[in-house]
Structures are given as C-alpha cells and as structure tokens.
Amino acid sequence: MHSAFLAWLPSPSQHFLVVSTALLIYVLTTRTRRDQRAPTTAIAWVMGMLLMPYIALPVYLLFGQRKLRPAGSPRPPRSTDTEHWAADLIESFGLAPPGPSEVRMHADGTAARDALFEVIAGARRRLDVGTFIIGNDAFGHDVLARLTQRASEGVGVRVLLDGFGALSLPHGHFNRLRAAGGEVAVFRPFFSLRRTGPRNLRNHRKTVVADDGWLWSGGRNLAGEYFLGNDVHPVPWRDLSFDLHGSTAAAAARQFDHDWASVRKRKARGPAPTAEPVDGPLTQYMPSGPDQTEDTALALLIGACFRAEHRLLAITPYFVPGDSLRDALRLAARRGVQVTIAIPAHSNHSLADFVRARAMRDLARAGVTFRMLPFMVHAKAVVVDEDIAMCGSINLDLRSLLLNHEASVLFYGQEQIDWLAQWIETTASAGEPYRARRPGLMRDLAEGLLLTVAFQL
Numbered sequence: 001m002h003s004a005f006l007a008w009l010p011s012p013s014q015h016f017l018v019v020s021t022a023l024l025i026y027v028l029t030t031r032t033r034r035d036q037r038a039p040t041t042a043i044a045w046v047m048g049m050l051l052m053p054y055i056a057l058p059v060y061l062l063f064g065q066r067k068l069r070p071a072g073s074p075r076p077p078r079s080t081d082t083e084h085w086a087a088d089l090i091e092s093f094g095l096a097p098p099g100p101s102e103v104r105m106h107a108d109g110t111a112a113r114d115a116l117f118e119v120i121a122g123a124r125r126r127l128d129v130g131t132f133i134i135g136n137d138a139f140g141h142d143v144l145a146r147l148t149q150r151a152s153e154g155v156g157v158r159v160l161l162d163g164f165g166a167l168s169l170p171h172g173h174f175n176r177l178r179a180a181g182g183e184v185a186v187f188r189p190f191f192s193l194r195r196t197g198p199r200n201l202r203n204h205r206k207t208v209v210a211d212d213g214w215l216w217s218g219g220r221n222l223a224g225e226y227f228l229g230n231d232v233h234p235v236p237w238r239d240l241s242f243d244l245h246g247s248t249a250a251a252a253a254r255q256f257d258h259d260w261a262s263v264r265k266r267k268a269r270g271p272a273p274t275a276e277p278v279d280g281p282l283t284q285y286m287p288s289g290p291d292q293t294e295d296t297a298l299a300l301l302i303g304a305c306f307r308a309e310h311r312l313l314a315i316t317p318y319f320v321p322g323d324s325l326r327d328a329l330r331l332a333a334r335r336g337v338q339v340t341i342a343i344p345a346h347s348n349h350s351l352a353d354f355v356r357a358r359a360m361r362d363l364a365r366a367g368v369t370f371r372m373l374p375f376m377v378h379a380k381a382v383v384v385d386e387d388i389a390m391c392g393s394i395n396l397d398l399r400s401l402l403l404n405h406e407a408s409v410l411f412y413g414q415e416q417i418d419w420l421a422q423w424i425e426t427t428a429s430a431g432e433p434y435r436a437r438r439p440g441l442m443r444d445l446a447e448g449l450l451l452t453v454a455f456q457l
Contacts, residue, residue: 015053022049022057086388086410089303090286093294096254098284098412099247100277105240105419106218109227112241113139116208116216119243120146123210126156128256130207133165135223136173137230143222144177151182158182160260162203163189165221185263187405201290203259204404206393207252215249215285217409218242219380219393226378233376238427240315240379240391240420246278248409251285255407258291281413288394289405297394297408298401301325304384305332308339313383313424315342317376318352319359320397326359333367341396342428345372352397354446361436371431379427380408381420389417 026049048056087098106112120127120143127150134140151157159174159182166186174184187203208216218241224230226239288297305312305328312332319341321329333339347353360370381391392408394400411417 018053018057019050022053022060025057026060084388084412085303085307086300087282087284087412089300090284090296090410093292093296093299095287095296096247096251096285098282098410100280101244101246101248101283102278102280103242103244103283103411103413103416105242105416105423107423109229109236109239112218112220112239113227115241115243116143116222117146119208119210119214119216120150122214123150123155125211126158126209127211128158128160128207128209128253128260129222130160130203130205130256130259131165131222132162132202132204132206133221133223134159134161134169134173135221135225135230136169137224137232139224139227139230140222144174147182148177148180151177151180154181156183158256158260159184160187160203160256160263161185162187164202166190185260187259187263200403202404204393204400205255205259205287205407207256207407209249209253209256212253213249214243214245215252215409216241216243217252217393217407218391219378235375238373238375238377238379240381240423242391242409244283244409246280246283248283248285252407255285255287259405262291281411281416283412283416284410285407286390286392286410287405287407288401290403291405295402297406298322298325300390300410301382301396301401302328304382304388305329305337307387308332308337308384310336311338311340311383311385311421313340313421313428314396315377315379315381315424315427316396317344317347317378317380318349318395318397318400319343319356320352320399321359322398322401325396325401326363329368330363330366333363339363339368340371340424340428341368342371342373342377342424342431344377345374345431346376348376357439360434361439364434364436370434371428372434373427373431375430377427381424383417383421383424386414386417388412389420391420 023046026045045056045060048060084098091097104115106115127147129147134143147157147159157177159177161184163186167190174182178184188201206217206220218239220226220239220241225233225237227236229236286296286300288295302324305325312329329339343356364370380394380396381389383389389411390408391411392406394406394408400406411420
C-alpha cells in the first residue's frame with residue numbers, strides 16, 4: 001500500500017515541470033491581461049504555485065482574473081471642467097459627469113422601506129432591480145409580491161441577483177414573478193457550467209431604478225435585517241440608503257443595463273433616455289469593479305485622503321484596506337487631518353474582523369481614531385471636509401475595492417454632506433475607542449497568513 005502510494009506521487013522532475021508550468025501561466029496571463037495586483041495578492045498566488053501547484057493552478061484559472069475587458073456602448077465624452085477634483089477624476093475614467101438631483105436620505109429602515117415601495121409603485125414603463133440578496137423572509141416576499149404586481153400591470157420588471165446571493169434561495173423563489181411577465185437573471189451562477197467569467201467577481205451593486213429616472217440605492221440588500229429585522233435578526237442592522245431623481249439615476253440605469261446584457265449575452269439597449277431636468281444639488285454615479293478600466297473607488301478614496309484638510313469620516317462594516325489606502329489614511333492623519341472610522345466591534349464576518357487588526361494597529365499609532373460599535377452596522381459612507389460625501393455599496397476592504405462590482409453615489413451638495421457627516425458622527429458616538437494591543441507571536445503569524453488571501457475575504 002505504502003509503495004503504491006509513493007508510485008502515484010510525481011517524480012521531482014515532473015513536479016518541477018508542473019511548478020514551472022503554473023508559474024509560466026501566471027506570468028503570461030498577468031502580462032497579457034495587464035492585471036495590476038496588490039503585492040500581497042501577487043505574492044499569495046506565486047507562493048501557492050510554488051508550494052501547492054496542483055491546487056493553486058486550478059483555483060487561479062477559476063478565480064484569478066481581476067479585471068474584465070470593458071464591453072458595451074462607449075462611455076459618454078468628458079464635459080467641461082466642473083472645478084471639483086473628484087468630479088474631474090471620475091469623469092476622466094469615462095464615467096458620467098455630475099448632474100443636479102432631487103435627493104432624499106433615509107434616516108432609518110422605515111424610511112428606506114417606504115421609499116423603496118414608493119419607487120416600485122411609481123414605475124410606469126420599466127423597473128430594474130439589482131441586488132446581492134433578496135431574503136427568503138417576510139420582507140423579501142413582500143418585495144417580490146410588489147414586483148409581481150407591477151409586472152402583471154404591464155411594467156417591464158427585470159431582477160438581477162448575484163450568483164452567490166442566490167445560493168440561499170429556495171427553488172421556485174421567483175416563479176410567480178416570471179409567470180407575471182417579469183424577467184430574472186443570476187449574475188455568474190456559482191455552480192453553473194456555462195462560461196460566465198471568474199466566479200469570485202461578485203455583483204454587489206444595489207440599485208432599484210424606475211423609468212430610468214428615479215434611483216433607490218445605498219448599502220441595503222432586500223432582506224429584513226437591512227430594514228426592520230426578521231426572525232434571524234430581530235434587531236435590524238444600521239444601514240444607509242437614499243433615493244433621487246435626475247441624470248444620476250439615468251447613469252445608474254445605463255450601468256444596470258450593461259450588467260444585464262453581460263449576463264444575457266446580448267447587446268445593451270443603448271443610452272437611457274435623457275432624464276427630465278430637475279433642480280437640486282449635484283450628484284454623480286460611480287460604478288467600481290472589474291468592468292471598469294480603473295479602480296475608481298480606490299482612486300477616489302486615495303485622492304480624498306491627500307485632499308482632505310481637516311476631517312475624513314468613514315463608516316464601514318469591514319475594514320481590510322490594501323497597502324495604498326492604508327498608507328494614504330496614515331499620511332492624512334500624520335498631516336493633522338481628523339480621520340475617524342466607525343466599524344462594528346463584531347461584524348457578521350469573523351475572519352474579516354480578525355485580519356483587520358494589523359491595519360488598525362498601524363493606523364491607530366499614526367493618529368487614526370476607530371470607534372468600535374456595539375451593534376452591527378452595514379452602512380458604507382465617507383465624508384471629506386465639507387467638500388464631498390460618498391454613499392453606496394463600497395466597503396473599505398480589498399474585496400470590495402478590487403474584486404466586486406460595486407457602485408456609490410457622490411454627493412456635492414452641502415445639505416447631503418452635512419446629513420451624512422452627522423449620521424456617521426452620531427452613530428460613531430455609540431462606540432468605544434479602539435485600543436491597540438501588541439499581538440502575540442501566534443496571532444501575528446495567523447494575521448500575516450490570512451492577509452495573503454485578504455483580497456478574497
């Protein structure tokens with residue numbers, strides 16, 4: 001038996017050939033695609049190829065691609081300068097310029113629910129719904145019933161659900177919606193044999209768009225814990241969302257259509273109709289992810305750290321920044337900027353909680369203030385001075401900034417900036433200050449090992 005097992009093992013020369021082939025595939029695919037990887041990510045893949053090539057190579061071929069070749073209709077051309085660094089930066093990536101909007105911020109789950117149902121009821125021609133999760137709970141069933149009713153009334157309802165989020169749903173969850181004429185598509189089904197792209201590039205965008213002109217968005221998925229609670233989570237999570245009218249909603253509709261077309265393997269229907277002009281503060285839709293040429297959210301956050309003069313407020317459920325963002329935050333604090341980051345003391349992802357400590361210790365020494373919240377917060381928002389605010393689906397972690405399809409809206413109006421700043425500060429005041437502790441040897445080693453795969457957490 002023992003000799004038979006040894007005979008099965010590859011010879012040293014065969015093993016060397018496998019390792020060499022794996023490394024060659026990694027180098028060639030990285031160079032061909034011109035993938036830009038974080039150093040820790042590149043080291044993790046190379047070490048995997050050296051130590052475990054029989055496992056690392058198949059995993060790399062399935063999950064290793066980070067950037068997709070952008071497809072679809074051309075992005076709108078750059079408009080005239082807006083005299084705001086963030087707007088100019090985002091527009092330089094080929095994204096839609098800012099435009100005036102009528103904005104409502106949702107202070108709590110009740111306001112968010114009422115606004116969501118208002119958008120669903122207000123659609124006259126088309127209703128596009130993109131989400132990571134639609135809960136198999138009372139709230140999720142209520143949302144599906146309302147979408148089914150609108151589809152039966154002749155509204156074109158399209159639901160795009162992420163493949164990983166769909167794993168928790170029972171078979172037949174969308175049967176009534178489909179029977180009423182609604183369309184449902186799954187973004188990269190996790191166990192599908194069809195060629196749909198790398199399975200680790202999830203769609204985390206959260207948008208509901210009515211008639212290409214009314215957008216409901218933010219950090220909330222369509223399940224009870226993000227609104228009023230359910231049987232599993234009787235205490236709802238703290239979250240943020242908003243709705244708005246204007247050209248920003250049209251940009252979100254255009255992005256949804258590209259996402260839908262990529263799943264259905266068909267051409268996007270073209271630019272959304274021009275939104276009806278509205279008066280109000282400027283907002284700008286900012287998609288981020290593998291389908292964008294640049295890492296838009298990461299670029300904006302790094303720029304914000306260097307532009308900030310007196311404050312940078314952030315709230316996020318998960319905090320696993322890459323080296324570039326961590327350095328930018330540290331240098332902002334060293335310059336005397338008040339950098340305050342609110343995160344839950346215990347989130348719903350224990351591994352992310354474990355690996356965040358190394359970055360937090362480094363940043364706390366530089367003067368960054370962390371507020372450890374005694375409840376689960378799922379909100380994602382950043383405020384820079386009185387200059388700009390960002391709210392949407394983007395967490396301050398490597399997966400969200402580099403792998404997921406994400407989206408946020410930038411707010412340039414003073415009222416929205418002040419509202420988000422007050423919401424973050426009020427929420428953060430409930431948390432205890434973070435006190436860094438020197439890690440023991442075993443924890444330090446464990447953190448280092450886990451950080452090599454932090455981009456997948």
